[in-house]
Amino acid sequence: xxxxxxxxxxxxxxxxxxxxxxxxxxxxxxxxxxxxxxxxxxxxxxxxxxxxxxxxxxxxxxxxxxxxxxxxxxxxxxxxxxxxxxxxxxxxxxxxxxxxxxxxxxxxxxxxxxxxxxxxxxxxxxxxxxxxxxxxxxxxxxxxxxxxxxx
Numbered sequence: 001x002x003x004x005x006x007x008x009x010x011x012x013x014x015x016x017x018x019x020x021x022x023x024x025x026x027x028x029x030x031x032x033x034x035x036x037x038x039x040x041x042x043x044x045x046x047x048x049x050x051x052x053x054x055x056x057x058x059x060x061x062x063x064x065x066x067x068x069x070x071x072x073x074x075x076x077x078x079x080x081x082x083x084x085x086x087x088x089x090x091x092x093x094x095x096x097x098x099x100x101x102x103x104x105x106x107x108x109x110x111x112x113x114x115x116x117x118x119x120x121x122x123x124x125x126x127x128x129x130x131x132x133x134x135x136x137x138x139x140x141x142x143x144x145x146x147x148x149x150x151x
Contacts, residue, residue: 018044020039020043021099023088025105035103040067040071049079060072060073079104108125
């Protein structure tokens with residue numbers, strides 16, 4: 001029991017995310033949901049998004065219930081739509097006040113197969129959705145550079 005307590009104390013100090021506000025795309029299930037839960041467990045406030053609002057709502061209900069307070073918020077957003085991403089940033093700012101960290105986890109399924117065989121259009125769609133559009137929306141919506149805090 002003592003090693004577990006030491007581990008728990010050590011981890012809470014190493015990963016103190018108090019006063020951090022995270023915008024996390026693709027977070028209603030799977031790895032995104034696990035990241036959201038971990039971020040909140042370590043003190044961060046999180047806005048999660050995916051295309052399905054009902055899944056986001058269920059996710060934040062479970063997250064908030066697990067910690068006994070409201071630190072997670074849900075918003076429906078298609079990460080390949082610049083207009084929806086801008087609305088996501090506006091929502092995040094209204095709930096969190098600011099965004100300190102951006103995690104781009106939205107999935108794009110425009111190609112199935114080996115990466116060595118991906119066509120240019122599918123590659124561009126994946127990169128634009130996962131990195132360019134989300135980062136641009138955050139930069140424009142915030143009016144500041146996130147200073148490299150993009151995952």
